Amino acid sequence: MAKELSTAGFRVVVLEQGPWRHEKDFTHDEISVMYRCGLTNDFRKQPNTFRKTPAEAAKLQPAVEYGRMVGGGSVHFTSNYWRFHPEDFRERSALGAVPGADLRDWPIAYDDLEPYYTKAEWDLGISGRGGSNPFDGPRTKPYPLPPMPVKSSGVLFDRAAKKLGLNPFPAPVAVLSRPYRGRPACVHCGFCESFGCEVGAKSSTLAALIPEAVKTGRCEIRPNSYVRKIEIGADRRIRGVIYFDAAGREVFQRAKAVVLSANGAETPRLLLMSKSNAFPQGLANSNGNVGKYLMFDNGALALGLFDHPLNEYKSIVVTRVLHDYYRSDPKRGFYGGGGLDSRFDYYPAGFALDGMPRDMPQWGSDWKRAVGQYYTHMMGVLAHSSCLAVEQNSISLDDTVKDAWGLPALRVTFQNHPDDMKTIQFLAERQKEILETAGARKVWFDPVSLEEATYSRHLMGTCRMGDDPRSSVVDRWNRAHDVPNLFVLDGSSLVTCGRQQPTATIQALAYRAADHIRQAASRGEI
Amino acid sequence: MSITRREWMLAAACWSEVLRAQTRQFAFFDPATASEIEAIACQIIPDDDTPGARQAGVIWFIDGALAGYDSDKRELYKLGFAETQAKRAQMFPGSTRIAGLASGQQIALLKAIEKTEFFQQVRRHAVLGFLGHPQYGGNRGMAGWKLIGIEHQMQYQPPFGYYDAAASESGSK
Numbered sequence: 001m002a003k004e005l006s007t008a009g010f011r012v013v014v015l016e017q018g019p020w021r022h023e024k025d026f027t028h029d030e031i032s033v034m035y036r037c038g039l040t041n042d043f044r045k046q047p048n049t050f051r052k053t054p055a056e057a058a059k060l061q062p063a064v065e066y067g068r069m070v071g072g073g074s075v076h077f078t079s080n081y082w083r084f085h086p087e088d089f090r091e092r093s094a095l096g097a098v099p100g101a102d103l104r105d106w107p108i109a110y111d112d113l114e115p116y117y118t119k120a121e122w123d124l125g126i127s128g129r130g131g132s133n134p135f136d137g138p139r140t141k142p143y144p145l146p147p148m149p150v151k152s153s154g155v156l157f158d159r160a161a162k163k164l165g166l167n168p169f170p171a172p173v174a175v176l177s178r179p180y181r182g183r184p185a186c187v188h189c190g191f192c193e194s195f196g197c198e199v200g201a202k203s204s205t206l207a208a209l210i211p212e213a214v215k216t217g218r219c220e221i222r223p224n225s226y227v228r229k230i231e232i233g234a235d236r237r238i239r240g241v242i243y244f245d246a247a248g249r250e251v252f253q254r255a256k257a258v259v260l261s262a263n264g265a266e267t268p269r270l271l272l273m274s275k276s277n278a279f280p281q282g283l284a285n286s287n288g289n290v291g292k293y294l295m296f297d298n299g300a301l302a303l304g305l306f307d308h309p310l311n312e313y314k315s316i317v318v319t320r321v322l323h324d325y326y327r328s329d330p331k332r333g334f335y336g337g338g339g340l341d342s343r344f345d346y347y348p349a350g351f352a353l354d355g356m357p358r359d360m361p362q363w364g365s366d367w368k369r370a371v372g373q374y375y376t377h378m379m380g381v382l383a384h385s386s387c388l389a390v391e392q393n394s395i396s397l398d399d400t401v402k403d404a405w406g407l408p409a410l411r412v413t414f415q416n417h418p419d420d421m422k423t424i425q426f427l428a429e430r431q432k433e434i435l436e437t438a439g440a441r442k443v444w445f446d447p448v449s450l451e452e453a454t455y456s457r458h459l460m461g462t463c464r465m466g467d468d469p470r471s472s473v474v475d476r477w478n479r480a481h482d483v484p485n486l487f488v489l490d491g492s493s494l495v496t497c498g499r500q501q502p503t504a505t506i507q508a509l510a511y512r513a514a515d516h517i518r519q520a521a522s523r524g525e526i
Numbered sequence: 527m528s529i530t531r532r533e534w535m536l537a538a539a540c541w542s543e544v545l546r547a548q549t550r551q552f553a554f555f556d557p558a559t560a561s562e563i564e565a566i567a568c569q570i571i572p573d574d575d576t577p578g579a580r581q582a583g584v585i586w587f588i589d590g591a592l593a594g595y596d597s598d599k600r601e602l603y604k605l606g607f608a609e610t611q612a613k614r615a616q617m618f619p620g621s622t623r624i625a626g627l628a629s630g631q632q633i634a635l636l637k638a639i640e641k642t643e644f645f646q647q648v649r650r651h652a653v654l655g656f657l658g659h660p661q662y663g664g665n666r667g668m669a670g671w672k673l674i675g676i677e678h679q680m681q682y683q684p685p686f687g688y689y690d691a692a693a694s695e696s697g698s699k
Contacts (some may be wrong), residue, residue, distance in 0.1 A: 010551075027659075028659070029658075029659045029661070030657075030658055030659065031654055031658040031659055031662055032659075035654060035658075037593055044598070060609070140681075149684040149686075149690070150690055150693070151684075151686050151687065151690055152686060152687030152688060152689035152690045153691075154690070154692045155690050156688045156689055187680065187681035187682075188681060188682040188683065188684070188686070189679075189681055190682070198680075204683065214679075306689075308687070308688035308689065309675070309687050309688050310687040310688065310689060311686045311687040312687070313676050314682040314686040314687075315682065315684070315686055344680055348657035348658075348670065348671065348674055348676065349653050349654050349656075349658050349674065351672075351674075352653045352656075352657055352674075353649075353650060353653050362649070363569070363570040363571070363639075363649055364569065364570070364572065364633065364637075365572045365574050368571055368572060368574070368576075368578065368673070370675060371673070372576070372673040372674055375674035375676070376675045376676070376687075437537040478660060502686070
């Protein structure tokens with residue numbers, strides 16, 4: 001968005017609560033990144049509370065994780081880059097209502113978004129083989145880069161899936177398989193998921209787009225700037241925002257328009273904190289829908305042990321994917337589906353702590369020996385499964401807990417719909433099948449991933465997009481129904497969550513909205 | 527319960543780290559507590575046919591963590607440590623410290639407390655100190671990374687493992 005608008009001639013200020021890091025600031029340090037919130041929100045400074053239902057008292061318990069830096073989640077994500085399928089945009093029409101959930105069609109179709117998926121793929125640099133996924137929608141251009149080299153996990157997954165009559169394909173990933181637009185190809189260092197790329201080969205907005213924006217001379221990046229309120233004037237339009245700078249001082253930044261991209265948890269929180277006489281329930285929240293319909297990241301992780309070394313600690317996380325179980329099939333008797341990928345995303349300490357089969361001892365000599373044998377001989381199959389939008393699953397402001405800046409903490413209310421759990425179980429059987437067919441000597445599950453979700457890195461649905469201002473927060477251009485100069489571009493506008501992996505769709509929506517902003521501004525309509 | 531020679535050597539090995547501490551100061555622990563915590567860590571990740579918690583210097587990692595970024599875990603350590611000592615005294619009357627127990631006794635004690643938050647925290651710290659980056663004082667000589675068989679290079683080239691190597695060979699024929 002910053003790049004699109006600044007290259008189009010607009011003056012842009014990017015306010016980011018986290019720091020502005022560069023390649024040299026990233027490390028291979030598991031302790032810092034995985035255990036000290038090196039790149040993510042720190043629960044100790046920014047606590048949240050959690051409850052399953054509004055009837056429960058919310059308790060302090062980490063429930064959301066997001067990239068807290070310039071470039072956001074695109075810096076530390078695993079790099080899976082899946083387009084939504086055409087069916088994702090009209091599941092309600094195709095499948096009917098789901099009791100206990102609010103399944104809706106999107107106001108836009110895949111075809112509306114296709115040019116922007118393509119634009120994002122070429123702008124960022126995505127590696128993959130267009131047309132290799134038989135379930136994908138039509139595309140106007142192939143990927144700009146060929147697939148990444150297949151890993152042992154990909155070979156085993158591919159072989160087993162084909163034996164089962166399925167259609168595996170090379171994973172589309174936001175990692176450069178070859179040099180592209182001045183950035184180098186991946187060096188296969190193995191620190192992709194959760195880490196920032198030290199060579200700039202991960203196609204984050206930080207590496208691929210922010211430099212373009214800054215180069216225009218019209219985009220100023222202001223890191224360590226934590227926005228606490230969006231201010232409106234007497235005309236119910238935004239005048240600007242108030243933020244805390246790095247020293248904790250309050251600063252007012254005037255703005256003709258605001259694009260809010262704080263993620264599916266912080267975006268509704270900021271809107272709810274931005275109360276005014278005109279919007280006593282929070283900005284853009286005249287219908288009370290801001291924060292509702294929160295969708296989480298579902299899917300179990302199956303693990304398999306093999307005879308020969310796979311050395312999955314090298315290179316990117318995912319090299320093969322299948323979408324055969326993606327579509328919701330009424331014959332299964334429940335809503336939902338998912339994509340599966342071959343992967344291994346444990347780092348050494350995390351693996352020793354949580355990755356070993358739970359039917360084995362978890363400390364002592366036998367455990368230690370097994371950890372030594374297993375680490376290089378394993379792979380996983382992860383399900384990325386659907387999550388239904390349920391009204392009471394939400395982001396709201398906690399009544400008592402405050403963050404380190406004295407602002408109300410996030411309160412997360414979330415409980416999976418029963419169909420989500422059935423989908424997770426259904427896919428778990430498929431995952432097991434694949435690993436066994438691949439010849440795994442032992443197959444087990446990360447037990448936490450089979451339970452109801454209480455924690456998510458994908459935060460979606462909390463400012464739903466729709467044509468009807470009574471039942472949605474933003475319109476089909478990601479513009480707030482209530483506030484003409486407010487746009488929301490992150491996971492929160494998603495009407496459904498597809499099958500997780502929302503990054504490509506969020507970015508395509510951003511390119512599309514940027515086009516719209518440009519055109520609307522030239523007509524004087526912002 | 528008699529002590530085997532191996533157990534005796536392991537106990538002695540754990541002590542040697544504490545002796546070393548007399549020349550290098552702990553930032554958080556007193557030496558007596560350090561030797562007790564290290565005895566626990568040495569049962570979680572034993573120094574057996576390959577280096578374990580002692581040789582990897584795990585106690586130095588734990589000390590640094592409690593002195594620094596994990597200082598909010600101090601209370602848990604304090605309470606858990608006291609409870610574990612009480613459990614030791616109850617299970618092994620006449621004993622004075624964990625490090626002084628025979629290896630089998632230490633294991634019995636830790637099995638009795640393995641569900642506690644304290645044990646889980648020490649386990650977490652021990653594993654981080656064994657397999658985390660050596661810059662935090664643990665994983666000396668990359669003992670942990672050697673155990674799990676990683677090379678720890680900045681870059682790699684395909685093939686990465688046995689199966690992709692075999693596939694590319696059969697594919698190129």
